[in-house]
Amino acid sequence: MFFVYIEMANAAVISLVRSLEQLVQRKPHLISDETRRMVDSVHDSLECFQDFLESTSKRRQKHCRKVEELEREIRMEVEKAEDVIELKIMYGIMKKKGLSKTFLRTLVGKIDATRERKAIRKTLLPFVKKIDAVKSNVMGISFGTNQVQGYDDSTTNEDLLPGHSSRNIAKLNPENIVVGLEDDLVRIIRRLKGPTLSREIIPILGMGGIGKTTLARKAFDDFETRNRFDIHIWVTVSQEYRIRGMLLDILRSTSDETNEESNIDRLMDMIYKKLKGWRYLVVMDDIWSSEVWDLMTRTFPDDNNGSRIILTSRQEEVAIHADPDSNPHKMNLLNSDNSWKLIRDRVFGVEHACPPELEDIGEQIAQRCQGLPLALLVVAGHLSKISRTRESWNDVSKSVSKVVADESDICLGVLAMSYNYLPDHLKPCFLYMGVFPEDSVVNIVRLINLWISEGFISDELVGRDCMEDLVSRNLVMVRNRSFDGEAKTCGVHDLIRDLILREAEKEKFLEVTRIHEATNPSAEKLRSTRRYCFHSHNQAAFWKLSSIIRTLHFFDGFQKLSKQVPLLVSFKLLRVLAILNDTFPTFPLEITKLVQLRYLQFTCYDNIHWSVSKLYNLQTFILGYGVAGLLPPTIPEGIWQMRNLRHLHIGDFFSFPIPSNKLQNLQELSRLALSSCTCELFSAIPNLKKLKIIGNYLMEMKRERLNSLSCLEKLEILKYRDDGIQPSQIPSKYVLPASLKRLTLSCTSLPWEDMANIITLPNLEVLKIKDNGFLGDVWMLNDEENFKQLKFLLISWTGLKHWKAGSVNFPKLQRLFLKRCMNLEEIPQDFGDICTLESIELHKCSISAATSGKNIQEEQESIGNECLSVLIYNHP
Structure with a gap:
């Protein structure tokens, strides 16, 4: 419980800091000198809180009631202060828009509009005093030793490092069962017996309960393995460990003589001398931190005699720290x-x-x-x-x-150790996975956008780092990766999800109405819940939700639309609203009154209403479109007032209004009509990185539209699909942005000669040609035509028959993917000479193309190159 308080309080502090910044930015004219001093005071207190939270988290002590109470107090007062500040911001916006006093009073209570400065100061004052009082309590806490003042723990010693013991759950380890581990065991034993004479570290990584200890034990006990080594040492580390105890255990396994009174340095020296000159096998089981490795590695000499050390861990960073050049053995779930x-x-x-x-x-x-x-x-x-x-x-x-x-006490306890060991900034990100229904495949880009909207992180790069960290700790599983290894979708094991929902509910971080769930949360829970998700038709709790709620997800539609939509207005502090599997007949105007929204997703038959521009905080807007055949949605001119907008996804192709401003923060635009592609538009969204274009326009205009893309100097990803009926007649010369890294062309029906416009792109790494993106049966490249940076090439559903190219044209190609190339006679044989090429995949291609792929592989194997794999699926 202690750790949950920490990360919840830390998330609340970070969120309040951003609300204070927003208050100063949005309403500087209403900030008096006295109010600014109060804001600065709160800032100072928040810095103090963050230092306190970081210190308590690092010590990871248990059963510290005083600290738990302080964590709870910080979170409660910080959240109350944030509620007040956001209400004041909203009040100012509503007043500026000229809304009725009745509505304003309903929204934020009676406030005299002519005395707003005093109202802000007066409302903030009590919370500033409370936060100052909490700060005084925090400042009274001493961290001079391993103890928190007021925490009596007689087990604290100089050689006790923080954590939670895993020994209590050892009884669940499948020690005598190696089902599904046979191949893993063969590989580990092969490394133990390998010819390498230098001391080798063999990390075994995987999520809790996957069988790391079982695998290490079987390798350790293998008869031939034991005969290879002179000394065998098994030491269980766990999250909570005593250095002295571990050293004494090691010493007892190497000698009958031990000196219980020796200090740590003396014990290390004794072990080092016992091992010196002997070939030893050490297993360090369940290691969590790099610090314990740094301490223990001093006792293991490297005599260049073939000694081995096995590490089992859930943390990839521990393995990398122990030996950056090691090749960790990563365990997979059983089939x-x-x-x-x-x-x-x-x-x-x-x-x-x-x-x-x-x-x-x-x-x-x-x-x-x-x-x-x-x-x-x-x-x-x-x-x-x-x-x-x-x-x-x-x-x-x-x-x-x-x-x-x-x-749960045993099973989830095994997994909870990984959760408890997370840094504070990762815990809200991890718990947020509970938003999604069971077995969901989660788009990582969308997930990161949600984290940003919730205030957990600041930008996409930080989000990527957080995701990679969660994956490396074996808490989140990558479901799908791009060719270069970047994670695209993710998910969690059902047991991990149960852990998430248990911890999230315990601390009121998140409430979920699950599928087939009969009961509803209590009224008390609903009053204090800040995030709620409906995974089922059971939406009775919606009518009882607190007005302070920040997040609402509906994964099974929005039941009783006519009655529930008006209620959305009461959730005045809502930041995230996502309604899936349902369609609004008309644009829901009530949503445009939720001015604190950062993330909005729903589906609608209607056009986007002009009042959407009131959502000045909106960062991500995902609008599905109802039924094919109706007119596509139009974007109102007010879009240019939404300066915080980062991602705009529309379900059908749409036209963009003539610029009246600049959207400096817009980074992603999906399904833009080719007719809107003008230099005027692109100059107004200069920082765009991702763009998807739908073409359905007059053929003679296409060159001009494509040339306008050169104005997007930061564009990295471009997808262009042409839904026109007739083949394209684009002139042979047009200019694409030099910044492009990924390009996808679908149904564009370009002549292969036009590839000259793409070859010149200096940074292009991925090229995908789909559904007759190019027409014609011959693609010929001369020696001067080189894709200098291209690493991945996909060609699918094409009439290409003769392909003339060589290794000089694709010097850095890593993967070639061919699908439904039924007419292709052969893959250029010189592709085998591309030194970077790792794989060729053919899906339902011609027999002759598949044969040429096999020939390339056989030729490379004959000269000793076994790095190239050729995979053929379902060829005729």
Whole structure:
């Protein structure tokens, strides 16, 4: 619980800092000298709070009631202050727009408009005093030792480093079961027996409960492995560990003589001398921090005699720190067959068969554990205790998550260790994964935009770093990557999701109405909840939500539209609103009154209303379009007043109004009509990085429109699809932005000769040609035509027959992907000479093209190049 208080308070502090900045920026004329002094005072207090939160988080102490109370107090007072500030900002906006006094009083209470300065000062004053009082309490806390003042913990010693012990959950480790680990074990043993004489570090990485310790133990106990080494040492580290205890354990395994009174330096010296000159095998199991490695590595000499050290960890950064050149062994979840085998062997024994009537239902149960050995063992233990009938097992199949939840103290405890060890800034980002329904494949760009809208992070680059950190800690799984390894979509294991929802609900970070959930949260919970998600039709809680709520997600439509839409106005501080799987018949004007919105997503049959320009805080706007065949939506001129807008996605192609301002922050624009592509428009959105264009315009105008793209000097990603019926007649010369890194052309029907306009792009790394993006049966390249930076080339659904090219034309190509190239006679044979080429993939291409791919691979293998893989799928 202590850690939850920390990250919730830290997120609240960061959010309030941004609200204060917004107050000063939006209403400087209303900030008197006295008010500014109060704002500065709050800023100072927030810096103090952040230092305090960072210090307490690093120490990670348990059962510290005094600190928990302070964390709670910080969060509560900071959130109250933020509510008041945002209400004041909204009040000023509403008054400026000339709304009625009745509405204003309903929104923020009775405030004399002529005395707004005094009102702001008067309203802030009590919160400033409360925050100052909390600051005084924080300043009274001492961190001079490992103890927090007022925290009596007799277990604190000089050699105790912070964390949570994993020894209490060791009983769930599948020590005697290696189902699905056979290949992993072979690879680890091969590395242990390898010819390398220098001391080698072998990290084994994976999420909690995946079997890292089991794999390390099997390798450690392997008969041939033990005979190779003179000394064998196993030390369990865990989050909470005593340096002296670990050193004494190591010393006892190397000698019968130990000196219990020796200090740490003396113990390290004794171990070093015992190991010196001998070939040893050390397993450091469950290591969490780089600090413990830095301490312990001093005791392990490198005598160039083939010694080995195995590390098991959930943290990739630990492995990289221990040896930047090491190749970590990353464990994967079990497949369906091995999952069922693990359960079957555990329930019936290796030598006994499963009754035929239980086979299919047993496989279903195993599949719902999603390949995590920890969950499989918990479920297997439950199956061992119940009757072996189809009815009983069918009940388990329907409630696998409940079976696992019944072991939450042990099962989720294993995973909670990873969560507790997260830095404060990552915890809100991680808990936010609970927003999405079970088994969701989450678009990472959208997720990062949501993090920004919530105030957790400042920009996309920081968001990418946070995502990579969560992945490296084995808490979030990447579902799909781009050719260069960048994560595109992600998700979490169901057990991880259960942990997220438990922790999020405990601290009122997030409430979720789940699918098939019968009960609703209590009125008390609803009053204090700041984020709510509806995954089902059960939306009864919507009518009871607090007016201070910041986030609303509807994943199964917005029930009772006519009654519920007007209620949205009461959520005056709403920052995120996403309504999926439902369509508004007309543009919902009530939404335009939610001026604190940062993120807005819904679907509508109607045009965008001009009043959307009131959403001056909006950063991400995703508008789905109802039914094909209706007129596409139009963008009102007020869009140019939305200066904070970063991402605009429209479900159908749309026209942009003539510029009346500049949108300096706009970075992404999706499904813009080619007819709107003018230098005038692009000069008004100079920082655009991603653009998707839909062409359906007069053929003679296309060259002019494409030439205008050169005005976008920061454009990196361009997707152009032409929905016109006739083939394009674009003249052979047009200019694209030199900054382009990724280009996708679909249905554009360009002649292959026009590729000359693309070859000249100096930074192009990805080129995708889809659905007759180019027409003609011959593509010929001379030696002077070089894609200097191209790494990925995709060609699909094309009539290309003869392709004349060589390695000189694609000097840095890494992947070639061909799909539905039914007429292509062969892949240029010189492609085998591209030293960077890693793979060629063919999907349903001609037999001759597939044969040429195999020939390229065989030729390369004959000269010792085994790095090139040729993959052929379903070719005729």
